[in-house]
Amino acid sequence: MASENTMTLNLKIWRQKNGATEGKLVDYRVDHVSPDMSFLEMIDVLNGQLVKKGEDPIAFDHDCREGICGMCSMMINGKAHGGYKNTTTCQVHMRLYNNGDTIVIEPFRAQAFPIVKDLAVDRSAIDKVMIKGGYITANTGNAQDANAILIPKPIADEAMDAAACIGCGACVASCPNGSGMLFMGAKISQLALLPQGQPEAPKRALNMVHEHDSLGFGNCTNHAECEATCPKGISIEHIARMNREYLKAAFTYYEKTRSEGGA
Amino acid sequence: MAINLDPKIPSGDLKDKWQKHKFDSKLVNPANKRKFSVIVVGTGLAGGSAAATLAELGYNVMSFCIQDTPRRAHSIAAQGGINAAKNYPNDGDSVKRLFYDTIKGGDYRAREANVYRLAEVSTNIIDQMVAQGVPFAREYGGYLDNRSFGGAQVSRTFYARGQTGQQLLLGCYSGMMKMVSKGKIKMFNRREMMDLVTINGKARGIIVRNLITGELERYAADAVLLCTGGYGNVYFLSTNAMTSNASAAWRCYKRGAAFANPCFTQIHPTCIPVHGDYQSKLTLMSESLRNDGRVWVPNAVGDKRKPEEIPEEERDYYLERVYPSFGNLAPRDVSSRQAKYRYDEGKGVGSTGQAVYLDFRDAIKRDGREVIAGRYGNLFEMYERITGDDPYKTPMMIYPAVHYTMGGLWVDYNLQSTVPGLHVLGEANFSDHGANRLGASALMQGLADGYFVIPNTLSHYLASTPLEKVTTDDQAFKDAEEAVKIQTSKLLGIKGKRTVDDFHKALGHIMWEKVGMARNETGLKWAIDNIRKLKEEFWHDVNVPGDVGNFNLELHKATRVADFLELGELMALDALERNESCGGHFREEYQTKDGEAVRDDEKYAHSAVWEYTGQNSSPIRHKEELKFEYVQLATRSYK
Numbered sequence: 001m002a003s004e005n006t007m008t009l010n011l012k013i014w015r016q017k018n019g020a021t022e023g024k025l026v027d028y029r030v031d032h033v034s035p036d037m038s039f040l041e042m043i044d045v046l047n048g049q050l051v052k053k054g055e056d057p058i059a060f061d062h063d064c065r066e067g068i069c070g071m072c073s074m075m076i077n078g079k080a081h082g083g084y085k086n087t088t089t090c091q092v093h094m095r096l097y098n099n100g101d102t103i104v105i106e107p108f109r110a111q112a113f114p115i116v117k118d119l120a121v122d123r124s125a126i127d128k129v130m131i132k133g134g135y136i137t138a139n140t141g142n143a144q145d146a147n148a149i150l151i152p153k154p155i156a157d158e159a160m161d162a163a164a165c166i167g168c169g170a171c172v173a174s175c176p177n178g179s180g181m182l183f184m185g186a187k188i189s190q191l192a193l194l195p196q197g198q199p200e201a202p203k204r205a206l207n208m209v210h211e212h213d214s215l216g217f218g219n220c221t222n223h224a225e226c227e228a229t230c231p232k233g234i235s236i237e238h239i240a241r242m243n244r245e246y247l248k249a250a251f252t253y254y255e256k257t258r259s260e261g262g263a
Numbered sequence: 264m265a266i267n268l269d270p271k272i273p274s275g276d277l278k279d280k281w282q283k284h285k286f287d288s289k290l291v292n293p294a295n296k297r298k299f300s301v302i303v304v305g306t307g308l309a310g311g312s313a314a315a316t317l318a319e320l321g322y323n324v325m326s327f328c329i330q331d332t333p334r335r336a337h338s339i340a341a342q343g344g345i346n347a348a349k350n351y352p353n354d355g356d357s358v359k360r361l362f363y364d365t366i367k368g369g370d371y372r373a374r375e376a377n378v379y380r381l382a383e384v385s386t387n388i389i390d391q392m393v394a395q396g397v398p399f400a401r402e403y404g405g406y407l408d409n410r411s412f413g414g415a416q417v418s419r420t421f422y423a424r425g426q427t428g429q430q431l432l433l434g435c436y437s438g439m440m441k442m443v444s445k446g447k448i449k450m451f452n453r454r455e456m457m458d459l460v461t462i463n464g465k466a467r468g469i470i471v472r473n474l475i476t477g478e479l480e481r482y483a484a485d486a487v488l489l490c491t492g493g494y495g496n497v498y499f500l501s502t503n504a505m506t507s508n509a510s511a512a513w514r515c516y517k518r519g520a521a522f523a524n525p526c527f528t529q530i531h532p533t534c535i536p537v538h539g540d541y542q543s544k545l546t547l548m549s550e551s552l553r554n555d556g557r558v559w560v561p562n563a564v565g566d567k568r569k570p571e572e573i574p575e576e577e578r579d580y581y582l583e584r585v586y587p588s589f590g591n592l593a594p595r596d597v598s599s600r601q602a603k604y605r606y607d608e609g610k611g612v613g614s615t616g617q618a619v620y621l622d623f624r625d626a627i628k629r630d631g632r633e634v635i636a637g638r639y640g641n642l643f644e645m646y647e648r649i650t651g652d653d654p655y656k657t658p659m660m661i662y663p664a665v666h667y668t669m670g671g672l673w674v675d676y677n678l679q680s681t682v683p684g685l686h687v688l689g690e691a692n693f694s695d696h697g698a699n700r701l702g703a704s705a706l707m708q709g710l711a712d713g714y715f716v717i718p719n720t721l722s723h724y725l726a727s728t729p730l731e732k733v734t735t736d737d738q739a740f741k742d743a744e745e746a747v748k749i750q751t752s753k754l755l756g757i758k759g760k761r762t763v764d765d766f767h768k769a770l771g772h773i774m775w776e777k778v779g780m781a782r783n784e785t786g787l788k789w790a791i792d793n794i795r796k797l798k799e800e801f802w803h804d805v806n807v808p809g810d811v812g813n814f815n816l817e818l819h820k821a822t823r824v825a826d827f828l829e830l831g832e833l834m835a836l837d838a839l840e841r842n843e844s845c846g847g848h849f850r851e852e853y854q855t856k857d858g859e860a861v862r863d864d865e866k867y868a869h870s871a872v873w874e875y876t877g878q879n880s881s882p883i884r885h886k887e888e889l890k891f892e893y894v895q896l897a898t899r900s901y902k
Contacts, residue, residue, distance in 0.1 A: 017813070037539065038543070051808055056808060061331065064340045065504070068426065069335040091649070123331060127333075127450070132444065135437035140312070147351065147406050152403070194398070
């Protein structure tokens with residue numbers, strides 16, 4: 001797999017010391033880039049050179065480097081994760097680029113994702129939405145036998161399609177409105193499809209959507225940029241299901257509070 | 264200092280021990296649980312399930328996570344599945360068989376009672392995860408589907424496409440978020456544990472670094488749960504995530520928690536081969552692929568033809584040849600070693616020779632492309648993205664890579680380390696997998712420890728231990744924080760010529776060559792010498808730029824590599840002292856003439872448990888003898 005055809009690339013990378021300071025694009029050149037390198041390995045090489053020169057290396061988020069943890073982010077040439085189908089930044093390989101290319105690398109930009117440093121952003125708003133209902137209340141204990149809950153394969157498969165979300169936030173970064181409806185819709189849809197998710201479905205839809213709106217995420221206006229850049233190929237059909245769940249709940253759900261005391 | 268290695272195995276028959284132990288354990292009444300606080304470090308399957316469950320019970324949980332959210336812990340990358348003795352397929356599985364397979368798979372170097380308990384609670388895990396909405400694979404009738412994994416002759420592995428770890432972790436994460444909403448879990452993201460604080464001999468808190476601001480923070484509690492995963496990144500290249508590290512466990516070791524079997528590391532047979540010195544990590548291709556893929560190399564040394572051009576009779580399907588009854592599903596240690604033998608014989612393929620084929624041609628011919636795509640589609644896509652080759656058309660190339668560490672902090676039956684109040688869960692402990700872990704058993708262990716074991720054993724500790732009030736102003740917290748500060752300024756002050764990664768790569772190279780798939784006395788001694796030299800150089804010549812007061816990724820890496828350098832030496836020492844071959848530990852001096860491992864049950868049917876004695880003195884090797892009452896020690900055969 002090793003290759004002799006290495007490349008020289010010109011990079012324009014967003015540098016910003018922290019959330020309180022202004023940032024700007026800085027030019028770098030990297031030589032001897034192998035086409036078998038991953039995009040992040042290419043930045044590792046650049047960082048190695050910066051450290052040797054005593055300069056501050058470029059901060060970026062990354063962890064598993066196999067496309068599943070959702071930690072890596074970056075806009076590459078204006079597209080979240082580079083815009084390659086079903087691919088996170090860590091899985092973008094340099095064979096997709098040509099010798100002499102100029103690549104612009106910026107952080108995910110959205111009102112709900114403030115910049116931490118350089119290319120790293122704060123995506124804790126995603127957790128905040130999940131806290132409002134992205135779960136099934138099933139305390140640990142003697143749950144019923146797993147096969148007592150039958151789920152038809154097509155339903156299980158569709159729930160899995162939605163559950164594949166890695167929470168990277170590319171949907172938010174690529175949406176002109178900075179909306180988080182794809183990642184939120186995926187969770188609401190997954191749990192609404194499954195029988196276990198029914199008891200809390202109305203409350204879940206209402207609470208998560210309200211939280212989403214209050215955190216500075218925008219609304220969905222059907223641009224479908226999110227679906228195009230989602231590294232897990234999650235469909236906007238899940239936003240549609242979320243909307244139906246929300247509407248249904250808005251018309252029918254009313255939470256009574258009763259005292260739970262007893263004799 | 265004498266350390267207490269009483270495993271605290273309950274009396275009674277093997278199958279009754281856990282039930283009896285639960286009944287004999289003291290409980291904390293519901294109103295008192297809210298008076299206790301528990302620190303959980305790490306949010307993988309072990310830490311996530313423990314945090315959620317303890318919070319549900321009423322304890323006040325503080326959860327610490329190195330990433331920006333608990334949903335990114337490296338359990339997420341587990342692909343293939345999770346074992347459970349459900350016997351849904353009616354193929355002869357039982358708790359006893361899962362127990363037996365795990366003991367045998369671990370080459371008889373794990374504690375019977377722990378492993379039996381693991382097998383026993385495995386069935387509850389599946390029930391629990393389904394109740395939480397984990398979308399496991401299903402049959403058309405709506406029932407759960409199973410597949411096979413290495414080292415087993417039954418189908419007991421539950422899976423969610425090739426993303427089982429992700430789905431289970433998101434289940435744990437959702438359980439945690441539920442308890443965050445109720446105020447019972449406080450989350451601390453982007454924090455890294457820098458030290459353990461002990462007061463009166465008990466674990467009472469931790470020092471962490473806030474990775475964004477660089478500041479050190481102190482947290483006190485009644486107990487500390489360490490769920491920080493394994494130490495495979497000692498080798499630099501491994502399938503672990505980039506931030507997976509050993510520092511939390513290593514700092515606990517230095518505070519008195521004994522370290523067991525550090526040399527037991529798992530080299531996984533099916534990873535994408537190394538392709539260049541810039542490489543930052545290795546990617547696993549799930550073991551489940553061996554259900555349908557056939558592993559082979561050309562018969563002839565140096566055969567450079569394309570795989571498609573090599574006719575059937577000139578191929579060596581070596582796993583099927585050597586192990587006819589398990590074939591391509593031979594366990595990981597055995598399969599990895601056989602791949603290494605092919606490389607040693609000069610039959611390896613690819614540009615470096617460090618690769619073998621994993622071929623789906625026959626499976627596609629038999630079942631059709633669509634069926635194979637249904638089973639492994641996402642893995643095939645992942646392979647193509649990384650290598651540029653299409654596995655539907657040409658065989659995958661794979662080679663072994665460091666994947667998992669069976670060794671870890673020593674724990675008793677209650678998962679408590681040699682430091683009272685410090686409990687260790689999941690891959691971070693040494694308890695269940697002996698010298699080799701079977702596929703799909705890591706997820707099982709992490710969740711067993713967190714959901715079902717610790718809630719019972721921790722209550723006993725809290726109910727039966729006098730716990731004086733402590734605050735973060737106590738001297739022990741100040742001292743621990745000061746020590747971290749001193750180390751940090753030392754690292755930042757060196758300003759040498761080599762990067763942290765340079766040192767890490769150099770260490771990884773020594774470890775892979777001499778403490779990897781095959782080890783011998785000369786090599787191990789050489790490794791110890793050279794790791795020491797490298798450590799010297801590190802502390803004189805490393806270049807950590809920047810300062811402490813910000814998001815300094817090089818500093819974070821430097822503290823981890825400083826600990827890896829010490830742990831690497833202990834691994835080599837442990838390997839040197841274990842004069843036998845067992846599981847993932849293969850000493851070239853101890854093998855049969857056809858290259859199979861030769862165990863020495865007379866001398867080594869024990870766990871080696873290392874006690875730290877100070878920076879300038881050698882650690883002491885203790886033993887926990889393993890008593891096998893229910894399983895007969897036998898030569899492990901997969902033929």
